[in-house]
Amino acid sequence: MSAESSKPVRCAIYTRKSTEHGLELEFNSLDAQREACEAYIKSQASQGWKVLPNRYDDPAFSGGNLARPALQQLLTDIDAGKVDVVVVYKIDRLTRSLADFAKLVEAFDAKSISFVAVTQQFNTTTSMGRLTLNVLLSFAQFERELSSERVRDKISASRRKGKWTGGTVPLGYRIKDKKLVVDPEEAETVRYIFKRYLDLKSFGRLVEDLDNKRIFTKRRETKVVKSQGGIPFTYGPLAYILKSRIYVGEIGHSGKWFDGEHEAIIDPAIFDQVQVQLATNGVERKFRRSESGALLMGKLYDDRGNRMSPSYSVKNGVRYRFYVSAALLRGRKSEAGSLARVSATLIETAVLDTIRQNAPADFEGTNSDVIDHTIERIRIGRERLAITFKETASTECATTVELPWSAIPSRNLTSIEEGYNSDRQPDQKLIETLARGYLWAGSLSDGTCTSIEQLAKSVRLHPNIIRQGLRAAFLAPDITEAILSGEQPGGLTSTRLLQIGELSWKKQREAFGAIRPD
Structure with missing residues (x-):
C-alpha cells in the first residue's frame, strides 16, 4: 500500500435544521443526521475515511443563505486545510439555493474538497453527476420558495382578519397567547406622547420633554445589545409611533x-388630529445639491463630528437656506456641536473665499465643481472654521486651513457717520439678504447659471424674487459695510432693502436716510 493511499481522509459532518421544533429532544434531527453520516463514513473505512471530532451543527437556521455560524466555521477550517471531505445527510442540508451552492462548489474545488450526500448517491466528477446535482438543488430551491409563498399567503390572510402574526411588539402592548394585549403602563406612555405632541406641535420640543421626564423607548429582551431599546427617543421612533394605526386598533399589511x-x-379623533399636525409640520429637508444649491452637502460637519444637512425655511415668499447638525435633526440637541445651525450663504461664501486664496488659480468650473474637486471636509464651530483640502500632485498630502469664523461676520469696516446707530448689533436678515444677492450675482457672472430664469429654477424660486434679490449686490460700498457692522440706518429692513430701485449710490444713500458725499 502506498503512502498516499494510507493517508487518512478527514471527514467533516455538517448538519442543519430549519426550525427550533424538536431541538429540545434528547435525540433530535441533528443527532439523526450525524448518526447516518458517521455510519456512511465507517463504511468507507477501507479508504481511510475518519470522522473529525469537531461538530458543525446549525440548529434553527434557514438554508436560503450562507449566514450560518457552523457553516462559516466549516469554510474557515477548509481554508486552513483541516478538511478533506464534507459529508451531509441530504444536499438541501448544505443549501437550498443554486447560487449559494455554486459559491460553495467553487470554494470546495479551490481546496480539492470532495462533497458527499449520504442519502443521494451521485458522482460530481462526471457531467451526468453534476446534472443530477443541479436537478436536486433546483427542486430544493423550489421547495423553499413554495414554503415561503405559503407562509406569506398565511400571514396575508391572518392580517386581513386582524390577527397579530409576529414581529416587533409596539410600545404599549405585550404578547399573550400570540395576541397583542394592552400593557397599562406603556399605554399611558403612548397616550402621553400623542397628547404632548398636540400641545407642543414640534418633534424637537417633544424629544426634550420626554428626556426631562426620562421616558425611553420600549425595553426588549434580544440577543443584540444594540436592539434592546430602553434609550432616549429620537425623531424616527416618535414619528413611527405617531403614524402607526395599530394604536387605533388596526393591523396593517401591504400598505392597507x-x-x-x-x-x-x-x-381615533386624537389620532386624526395628530396626522393633521404632522402634515402641517412636514417640510421637505432632503434634495439634491443641483436643485437646492447646497454646495457643501456631504462635506460640512460640526465640531463634534455630526454631518450638517441642508434645510430651508420660507418667509414672505423668500427661501432662507441653512445647514443643520444631524444631531439636532435627530432631536439630540445636547450632542450637537457649538454651532448646530448656520446660514448656507454665509458659510458657502466663506468657503469659496478660502478656496480662492488657497486652491490652484488655474482650476476652472462652477462653484460646485470647485468645491467637489478641492475640498475633502469642512469642520465648523462657533469661532473656528477648518477646511481640509484634497491631496494634489503639488501638495502630495491633504492640507487643512483653520481660520477665525463667526456666524455673524464682524469686520473692521468704516462706519457711516450720519443717521446710524453705533449701538446696534448686525441684523442677520439684512446680512443674509446681502450674501444671497452676492451669491446669485456671482453665479451669473461666473457662468454657473446663464440666465435669471435658469438661476431661479436651480434654487426653486420665482424669477422676480431673483431679480429683486440681485439688487442687494449693487448697494453702495459704505451702506454694505454699515449693514455688516450693524450700523445700518434706523428702519432699514430686508424688505425695504430689496425695494431699492436706484443704481446711483448717491440716490441710494438719500433713499435710506443717510447722505454721504461721493
Missing part, C-alpha cells in the same frame, strides 16, 4: 389597514 383583534389605545 384592517380592523384588528387587539384593543385600541388612542381615540
Whole structure:
C-alpha cells in the first residue's frame, strides 16, 4: 500500500435544521443526521475515511443563505486545510439555493474538497453527476420558495382578519397567547406622547420633554445589545409611533389597514388630529445639491463630528437656506456641536473665499465643481472654521486651513457717520439678504447659471424674487459695510432693502436716510 493511499481522509459532518421544533429532544434531527453520516463514513473505512471530532451543527437556521455560524466555521477550517471531505445527510442540508451552492462548489474545488450526500448517491466528477446535482438543488430551491409563498399567503390572510402574526411588539402592548394585549403602563406612555405632541406641535420640543421626564423607548429582551431599546427617543421612533394605526386598533399589511383583534389605545379623533399636525409640520429637508444649491452637502460637519444637512425655511415668499447638525435633526440637541445651525450663504461664501486664496488659480468650473474637486471636509464651530483640502500632485498630502469664523461676520469696516446707530448689533436678515444677492450675482457672472430664469429654477424660486434679490449686490460700498457692522440706518429692513430701485449710490444713500458725499 502506498503512502498516499494510507493517508487518512478527514471527514467533516455538517448538519442543519430549519426550525427550533424538536431541538429540545434528547435525540433530535441533528443527532439523526450525524448518526447516518458517521455510519456512511465507517463504511468507507477501507479508504481511510475518519470522522473529525469537531461538530458543525446549525440548529434553527434557514438554508436560503450562507449566514450560518457552523457553516462559516466549516469554510474557515477548509481554508486552513483541516478538511478533506464534507459529508451531509441530504444536499438541501448544505443549501437550498443554486447560487449559494455554486459559491460553495467553487470554494470546495479551490481546496480539492470532495462533497458527499449520504442519502443521494451521485458522482460530481462526471457531467451526468453534476446534472443530477443541479436537478436536486433546483427542486430544493423550489421547495423553499413554495414554503415561503405559503407562509406569506398565511400571514396575508391572518392580517386581513386582524390577527397579530409576529414581529416587533409596539410600545404599549405585550404578547399573550400570540395576541397583542394592552400593557397599562406603556399605554399611558403612548397616550402621553400623542397628547404632548398636540400641545407642543414640534418633534424637537417633544424629544426634550420626554428626556426631562426620562421616558425611553420600549425595553426588549434580544440577543443584540444594540436592539434592546430602553434609550432616549429620537425623531424616527416618535414619528413611527405617531403614524402607526395599530394604536387605533388596526393591523396593517401591504400598505392597507384592517380592523384588528387587539384593543385600541388612542381615540381615533386624537389620532386624526395628530396626522393633521404632522402634515402641517412636514417640510421637505432632503434634495439634491443641483436643485437646492447646497454646495457643501456631504462635506460640512460640526465640531463634534455630526454631518450638517441642508434645510430651508420660507418667509414672505423668500427661501432662507441653512445647514443643520444631524444631531439636532435627530432631536439630540445636547450632542450637537457649538454651532448646530448656520446660514448656507454665509458659510458657502466663506468657503469659496478660502478656496480662492488657497486652491490652484488655474482650476476652472462652477462653484460646485470647485468645491467637489478641492475640498475633502469642512469642520465648523462657533469661532473656528477648518477646511481640509484634497491631496494634489503639488501638495502630495491633504492640507487643512483653520481660520477665525463667526456666524455673524464682524469686520473692521468704516462706519457711516450720519443717521446710524453705533449701538446696534448686525441684523442677520439684512446680512443674509446681502450674501444671497452676492451669491446669485456671482453665479451669473461666473457662468454657473446663464440666465435669471435658469438661476431661479436651480434654487426653486420665482424669477422676480431673483431679480429683486440681485439688487442687494449693487448697494453702495459704505451702506454694505454699515449693514455688516450693524450700523445700518434706523428702519432699514430686508424688505425695504430689496425695494431699492436706484443704481446711483448717491440716490441710494438719500433713499435710506443717510447722505454721504461721493
